[in-house]
Every structure is written in C-alpha cells, then in structure tokens.
Amino acid sequence: MPSSTSSFERVIPDLPWxxxxxxxxxxxxxxxxxxxxxxxxxxxxPTLNDTTDLWAQQREKVGADSLVIIGDSRAHFDLDLDxxxxxxxxxxxxxxxxxxxxxxxxxxxxxxxxxxxxxxxxVVPLMxxxxxxxxxxxxxxxxxxxxxxxxxxxxxxxxxxxLEEHVAFxxxxxxxxxxxxxxxPIPNRANAQIAPPFPPYFDTLDRERRARMIEQCAQPGPxxxxxxxxxxxxxxxxxxxxxVPKEAFLEGMGKAIEARFHxxxxxxxxxxxxxxxxxFVRFPxxxxxxxxEDAATPRAGxxxxxxxxxxxxxxxxxxxxxxxxxxxPEWSHLxxxxxxxxxxxxxxxxxxxxxx
Amino acid sequence: MLFNSLTFxxxxxxxxGTYWTLRSWEARKNLLLVASxxxxxxxxxxxxxxxxxxxxxxxxLGDRIAAVPPAARRGWLVASVTVNLSMLGFFKYGNFLxxxxxxxxxxxxxxxxxPHLDIFLPIGISFYTFHSLSYTLDVYRGATQPTxxxxxxxxxxxxxxxxxAGPIVRAADFLPQCAAPPVPRPGxxxxxxxxxxxxxxxxxxxxxxxxxxxxxxxxxxxGPLASLDAWTGVLAFxxxxxxDFSGYSTCAIGxxxxxxxxxxxxxxxxxxxxxxxxxxxxxxxxxxxxLRDYLYIPLGGNRTGPWRAVLNLVIVMFLxxxxxxxxxxxxxxxxxxGLCLAVEHAxxxxxxxxxxxxxxxxxxLLSALTYLTVCFAWVFFRAxxxxxxxxxxxxxxxxxxxxDAILSTREIIQVGCVTAGLLLAHWNMRDTSIEAAVAxxxxxxxxxxxxxxxxxxILTQGNGHAFIYFQF
Numbered sequence: 001m002p003s004s005t006s007s008f009e010r011v012i013p014d015l016p017w018x019x020x021x022x023x024x025x026x027x028x029x030x031x032x033x034x035x036x037x038x039x040x041x042x043x044x045x046p047t048l049n050d051t052t053d054l055w056a057q058q059r060e061k062v063g064a065d066s067l068v069i070i071g072d073s074r075a076h077f078d079l080d081l082d083x084x085x086x087x088x089x090x091x092x093x094x095x096x097x098x099x100x101x102x103x104x105x106x107x108x109x110x111x112x113x114x115x116x117x118x119x120x121x122x123v124v125p126l127m128x129x130x131x132x133x134x135x136x137x138x139x140x141x142x143x144x145x146x147x148x149x150x151x152x153x154x155x156x157x158x159x160x161x162x163l164e165e166h167v168a169f170x171x172x173x174x175x176x177x178x179x180x181x182x183x184x185p186i187p188n189r190a191n192a193q194i195a196p197p198f199p200p201y202f203d204t205l206d207r208e209r210r211a212r213m214i215e216q217c218a219q220p221g222p223x224x225x226x227x228x229x230x231x232x233x234x235x236x237x238x239x240x241x242x243x244v245p246k247e248a249f250l251e252g253m254g255k256a257i258e259a260r261f262h263x264x265x266x267x268x269x270x271x272x273x274x275x276x277x278x279x280f281v282r283f284p285x286x287x288x289x290x291x292x293e294d295a296a297t298p299r300a301g302x303x304x305x306x307x308x309x310x311x312x313x314x315x316x317x318x319x320x321x322x323x324x325x326x327x328x329p330e331w332s333h334l335x336x337x338x339x340x341x342x343x344x345x346x347x348x349x350x351x352x353x354x355x356x
Numbered sequence: 357m358l359f360n361s362l363t364f365x366x367x368x369x370x371x372x373g374t375y376w377t378l379r380s381w382e383a384r385k386n387l388l389l390v391a392s393x394x395x396x397x398x399x400x401x402x403x404x405x406x407x408x409x410x411x412x413x414x415x416x417l418g419d420r421i422a423a424v425p426p427a428a429r430r431g432w433l434v435a436s437v438t439v440n441l442s443m444l445g446f447f448k449y450g451n452f453l454x455x456x457x458x459x460x461x462x463x464x465x466x467x468x469x470x471p472h473l474d475i476f477l478p479i480g481i482s483f484y485t486f487h488s489l490s491y492t493l494d495v496y497r498g499a500t501q502p503t504x505x506x507x508x509x510x511x512x513x514x515x516x517x518x519x520x521a522g523p524i525v526r527a528a529d530f531l532p533q534c535a536a537p538p539v540p541r542p543g544x545x546x547x548x549x550x551x552x553x554x555x556x557x558x559x560x561x562x563x564x565x566x567x568x569x570x571x572x573x574x575x576x577x578x579g580p581l582a583s584l585d586a587w588t589g590v591l592a593f594x595x596x597x598x599x600d601f602s603g604y605s606t607c608a609i610g611x612x613x614x615x616x617x618x619x620x621x622x623x624x625x626x627x628x629x630x631x632x633x634x635x636x637x638x639x640x641x642x643x644x645x646x647l648r649d650y651l652y653i654p655l656g657g658n659r660t661g662p663w664r665a666v667l668n669l670v671i672v673m674f675l676x677x678x679x680x681x682x683x684x685x686x687x688x689x690x691x692x693x694g695l696c697l698a699v700e701h702a703x704x705x706x707x708x709x710x711x712x713x714x715x716x717x718x719x720x721l722l723s724a725l726t727y728l729t730v731c732f733a734w735v736f737f738r739a740x741x742x743x744x745x746x747x748x749x750x751x752x753x754x755x756x757x758x759x760d761a762i763l764s765t766r767e768i769i770q771v772g773c774v775t776a777g778l779l780l781a782h783w784n785m786r787d788t789s790i791e792a793a794v795a796x797x798x799x800x801x802x803x804x805x806x807x808x809x810x811x812x813x814i815l816t817q818g819n820g821h822a823f824i825y826f827q828f
Contacts, residue, residue, distance in 0.1 A: 008618065009618060010609075010791075012543045012547045013792075013794045013795035014795065015546075015795065015799065017542075017545070017546020020802065020803055020806065021546045021549055021550075027803070028810040028811055028814070032814055035815070150398060150399050150400065151401075152361065152363050152364075152399060153363075155366075155398075156361045156363040160362055175817075176565075176815065176816055177812060177815045177816045180815075181766060181770070186769065187765060189761050192763070192764060193760060193762050194764050241579055241760075242579055242580070243578065243579030243580055
C-alpha cells in the first residue's frame, strides 16, 4: 500500500452554504427564543447553576482567617450572608454543597496550613456520616475542581455565569436534554435498582452562592408537594449491595462511621491547633422528614458523639425556641424570608459558641 | 480548552475572525501558532514549553538527518525516536513500568518498593509526539524534504484543531499547506461549520447525553449484572467511544477547514466493516496508517512469509494497545485485535472462494460478527481491571441468571436506539462518504437536520465532559 505523504484536497459538497448556514442560524435562534419563552411561562427565572466552578471560585477566596460555611443544602438555604456579616463582623464564604457530606471539605480546610479562621458546619447525620457514594463524590468533585482548575475552565465559568444570569432555560439540574428525558414516564423493571430522583429547580443562586428558595416552592402547591414527598426516598439509605453479605456490609459501614468520627475529630483538632474555630449546627427540618431523620439518627447518637469526640461546640435548633419555631415549607429548608430571620436569631448563639 | 466549551466558542470566533481579516499569510500563520499555544497552555502552561522544546528538537534533528551523508542518518533518526519515545515513556508509562518491575522482582523473591512518581500526564502527549515524530521519520525515508521554517513546523505539530486528540496529522501532509495561502474554495467555510456542528452533536448529545451514563454505570458496578444490563453497557460504550472520538475528529476537520486547512478523514463508518482488517481501515485511520507505515512495513510487513506477517501484526497491535494507555487491559485489547487479524488472514486464505461471503446477506452476517468481536474487545479497553472485564463477560454470556438490574428502562431504550441508528447508518454508508451523502440530501432536510443538531446542542447546555481520547 502506498504511504500517505502528500497534500490533498477534501471534497466539498456543492451546495449554497452561506444561505444554508444563515437559515440554520436563524431557525435555531427562533427555536431558542421560543424555548426561553416557554420555560419562563413554566415559572423558571434566570439564575446561576451551582457548579463546581462557582464553588471553586468561592473556595479560592478563603483567606487565613475567613469565616466559612460548609455542609449540606440546609446551611446553603438557611443562612443569610448579610445577617452573618452584620452579626459576626466578617463576610462569610458559602461553601456548603447541596446533597453532600461536609467531611471532605472540613478535611481540606484542616490540611490547608494557612487557614486558621472559623468554620460553621451544618450536620445532617445521615449525610455527614455517609461512608461513600454521591454524597462524598459531590464534595470531592468540588475539591478536585478547586485544586485542578485550568485557565480554560475559569474563563468558561465566567462566560457561563454571564449567560446564566440572563437566560432562564440554562438550568443544568432541570432543563438539559438529559433531565428532560428523565421526566419521560417510562416504567422500570420490577427488580431494577434505580436511585430516587433529585428534586427539581426550587432556588435561586447568586455569585456568592447564596441560595434562596423560590416563592413557588415556599407556598403550598404542586411544586412544594413534589419536593416534599421526594425527600423520604432520598433520606432512606439504600439496601446493601446484592454481592456483599449483609453482615459484612453492616460491619463495613460500622467501621466507616467510626473512622468518620475519628477523622472529623482529627480535622477539627488541626484547625483548632492553628487557632481556628469550628462550630457544628443542626438546622431545622420538618414533617415526615424530621421523623425519618430522628428515627435513623437520634440526637443522642451521632450528634452528641460528634460534639464529644471533636470537643467543638454545637447548636441544635430544637434547644432554642426562637430557632425551633421556624417551619420548613418542603420539610427540609427554610423559605428565603425565614432564612433571614433564622440567621438573625442564630447569630447570638454562634457568638456564644465561638467566644474564647 | 475543550471544543465543547464556551471558552472555545469565543476563542474560535476571535481567532477565525482575526485570521481572515489579516492580509499577510505570514501574519496569519503567526496568529495560528500563538493561538495554538494559547489553546494548549490554557490547560497547563508549563506543558506548552515541553511541546515547544520537543518540536524544536525534532526540527533540528530533521535538518541534521537531511544534511548528513546517508550512512550517518540512522544515528540522528535513532536520536529523534529515542528522545520522543523516552519522553512519552516517562510521562505516560513511568509508574506502569515501575509497578511491573516491582511485580517481577516480587516473583523472584526480591521485595522492592518503588517510589510513586507523581507524574501529571501532559494532555495529548501521545498525539503530538506522533505528529512530531512523523517528520523525522519521513525526512529519513526521503518521503518529505526538511522545512526551512521553524515557525511552520511548530504550527504543523501544534495546529490547535488536531493538537490534543488527533487526527494524527503528518508534517508531510501539513507543511505543504503552509507554503502558500489557501486557494479560495466556495463552501469551504460553511462545510467546515456543518462538520463542527456534527462533531459537537456526536460528542455532546449522542455520546455524553444518551449513552455515557449507562456505560459508566455498568463498567463501575462492582457486582454481578443481569445479562441485559451488561450488554446494554457494552453497546453503550461502543457507541460512546465512536461518537466521542469521531466527534472530536469531525470538529477538528471542520475547524481546520474554516481556517483553510484540509485534514484527512479519521473514521469511515467503522461499524459497517466486514472483518477486523476492514475495521482498522475505517477506525482511527491516522493511527492505523501511522503504525502501518512506520512500524508494520519496516518490520517486514507481509513480505517475509506468513508466520512473520502474523507476528508483525501482533507486535503492531500490541504496541497500538499500549499506545492507548499504560495498563495491561489495553495490551490485551490490542492483542485481541492482533489475534483476530491473524485468524482473519488465515481464514481469508482458506476460504477465499466461498461464494456466500460475497452476497449481501453474507456480508451483513460477517459485519455483525465483526461488530460483536469489536464490542467484546471494547470490554478490555474500558474496564478498569481484569476482574471487572471478567465479571462483565460472564454477565454477557448469561452466567449470572439473577444478576442485578441497575439500568432504567429509559436508559436501555436510549442505548438501543442510538446503537441501532449507528449500525444502520454505518452499514448503509460503508461504501460512500459523508460528503456524498450530504450532497444527495434535499436542501430542506439538510437545513432541518442542521437546525435540529444546533438546537439539541443548546438544549444539552454543553456539559463540558472531556473527550475520552484526551487521556491517551
């Protein structure tokens, strides 16, 4: 066979390419505008996606004595950054991640030798003590992005934010082709092990990652019910894998949870040894979800042990009437106005817990 | 910088706009060179220096090879091959070699704990090493003259459309295009844009959105799988790797066309192949022709007797497998292909006059067999280790009657539709080209398809998944 060593010319189909390209661009623009109009009619509004890039951008701002919020979606929704700044004298950095375990982030801050600031860590025991799976992966993905971000990813992030702030259909967790396909009502096989679906869009996000529940979710209605009744499945631990004996699985889980207590204590100790502070907070929950969480992880269990092992102060919402009286419209998070009131009432307790 | 990112869209618009505004051909090439290094440096700037250093060295070595008497040429070529492959070996195979060395010593009772080298693999190193190496090899073979322009050679190796994931463009194909500005050709820019759209559609919509999730779920599952799920996962990967890699190549060809450069096809409907040798004439053509011209033929090809030809094939496919990654699973994948090529070679000699193999039905049957063989080999290519591959193969042949069902019906339907569409398209287009097929389409249908692809890309919102071949 001859070697391929000479220049050549590609065939170009003989078509009116300029007209075709312009027509395709025009039709695509019309279709895109129509789609934007449709999703706005459904109640969607422009807001940022909670991407690992946005998280990494905030993580990069963490200085030696920063005030940092870590944990799950409750810390993300329920804390107002303005009220915290007013009360604690420093603008906090929001690093809580929805549907995540806080431990990898805590460990990362502990291993950051520069850091001797203050950490407010939300604890939902079912999430904080997750031995692996998506809860850990969500935190690790964000950390990986922070540690390995390229210039191309940075610029893509800034361009993406500029678009997301003006275009409503750019919702990566809700309106992508993949998410739309997932909505198709196709029944699964009886024996299929399918993870429960995540809740749809119900919050807005700004460049500081301040999450606010949208009004449509705060008021009773189909969206609120959809989210509310989706939590029990998400908060029910999956059954042991078929290929691991139950006893071995439970033993492994027990060891992993013990290791998490130990590792969390070590991380807190590292931060405190450098002069930093850590406070754990149990944010409000409600309805059936509170029953599920209390049954699976009673307060006397992991929460009490975590405070004892780490020696860090803790604030449990039920201990204080001014915190316990808040209601979560969809059982897990506070509405946007309530998050401001809640933070205002939480600040004195934080001050007390963080006092020397 | 990923093709499927907003950064690239802005980068490409700026570079292309400026490029066609400049009048001077030299200025245009300077712009492309700077843009290509920005494109590469946006991942990790220090590695752009490594790219520059190795390319410059090959430029100089190419010059030496041409300048010295024939008897001394071999030494300079060996220097080029040694430097290029050593660099590739260090970055890509350093830890792999150490781990295997440790294992070997362990077999003879020597306990050795090698240091783990914290090596960060420069993206696309396997591709640009071959781009660069092809130059010194071609100068040595007399297939091309050494270029006098370092800038042109730097551009040939680093030209951003093909820099990190191919096609492997030989300097001999690219350098002549640097000699003069591209001759205006009607439709080149528009056709380039359509190819870029098609490539992005393949990558973002077909690979990442419709099949990648199923492939990832199946290949990362630690337990026994139901046969349906295992097959779905393997078929999903067979579609994913085609659309991912072909999507990149198509984008690269389209982007190059928009800039007036012409790159050769890297895929020619490979799942319509009849036989493994036909498959390799259609899959990753730039790699298979590279290995043919620079390895198989120098080893003697099929000119040195049937047994030596078989051995040559196996050596080539062994190294081809290793080129893809530093793991024994890739080696097994390559060897499986080498073995299949050898068996096919023997069968062709034994049964060359069998009529039914020439009928359409016979060809279809052989094509289906080829596809199943390729899918079986993909298991080793994608699996993280041999236990995973073995578990998956056992599931595929039904050895786990009560295996776990982990895919949703929607995912199975998606994979089924994409795979069926892919096989149908490849079978029907195996004797034609994308250009011929597009030229035959009614304009209204072409416009509708182009618009639908653009809308689907926008709807998918560019998830920013890296291309599979970046890791190679």
